[in-house]
Amino acid sequence: MNLYFLRHGLADWPHWNRSDSERPLTEEGIAKMKAEGKTLKRLDVSPDAILSSPLVRARQTADIVAERLGLAVVEHKLLAPGFNREKLAAILGEHKKAKAIMLVGHEPDFGRTIAEIIGGGRVAMKKGGLARVDIASPDSLNGELVWLLAPKVLTNDEG
Numbered sequence: 001m002n003l004y005f006l007r008h009g010l011a012d013w014p015h016w017n018r019s020d021s022e023r024p025l026t027e028e029g030i031a032k033m034k035a036e037g038k039t040l041k042r043l044d045v046s047p048d049a050i051l052s053s054p055l056v057r058a059r060q061t062a063d064i065v066a067e068r069l070g071l072a073v074v075e076h077k078l079l080a081p082g083f084n085r086e087k088l089a090a091i092l093g094e095h096k097k098a099k100a101i102m103l104v105g106h107e108p109d110f111g112r113t114i115a116e117i118i119g120g121g122r123v124a125m126k127k128g129g130l131a132r133v134d135i136a137s138p139d140s141l142n143g144e145l146v147w148l149l150a151p152k153v154l155t156n157d158e159g
Contacts, residue, residue, distance in 0.1 A: 001092070001098060001101070001134070001136075001138055002100040002101075003101055003143070004045065004047055004101070004102040004130060005103050005113075005125070006129075007104075007107055007110055007125040007128060007129045007130075008058040008061040008104060008106065008127060009029035009036075009057065009060070009064075009127055009128045010025060011029060011057040011127070012024055012025075021055045021056065022055075022056050023057050024057060029057075029061075030060070030064065032128055032151060033061050033065065034064055034068070036064075036128060036130070036151065036154040036155055037065045037068030037069065039155070040068065040130075046069065047100040048095070048098040048099055048100055049071070049074060049098055050062050050065065050072070050074070050104065051101060051102070051104065052073050053075070053076070053079035053080050053081075053083075053106060054075045054079075054080055058105055059073065059104075061128075062102075062104040065104070073104075076091060078091055079091070079103060079104065080106075081106050082109065083105055083106070083110070083113060085113055085116045085117065085141060088141065092138035093138060095138065107125050108124075110125050110131070114131055114145065116141075117133055117135065118133065118143055123145070123148065126150055127151065128154065128155070129149065129151055130148075130149045130154060131145065131148040132145075132148075133146065134146050
C-alpha cells in the first residue's frame, strides 16, 4: 500500500487571534496548494482515498488537491494533532482494500510517524511537503520512504 503524507499548506500565523483549529490557509498557501495539485495530477498520483485532519487548514489543503485529482475528501478525527503510529494503524484498518491513501495533516506528527514506520531517523516536512511511504499491507506498519518532496519541488517555485 502506498501512503502519501501531505502536510497542510501555509496557514495564517502569527496574526491569527482565534482558535488554532480554525486557522485557514493564506492566499499564498491556497495558490501554492493549487499548483501542487496540478503537479500531482501531472505525476499521476492517484490515491483511492484522501483523508484529512478536521482542522481548517488541513481540510482546505485536502479539498484543493482532491479537486485537482477528482476525488472526495473524508475528514478523520484521528488525523488531528496528536496523530501517531497507533492512530495510523486504526485508519488503515478501515481502508484495508485501498492500494493508496493520501493523509493530510500536521507536523511534528507526520514526521515522527514516518520515522517510526521506516525504522528510525528524523523526518521533517515543510508546509505543503509530501512524502510517500510504501508498506506491504495495512497490517504491517513497517515501510520504506520512497520519496519526500519539498513544496518548492511540487510548485516549481524558484524562491
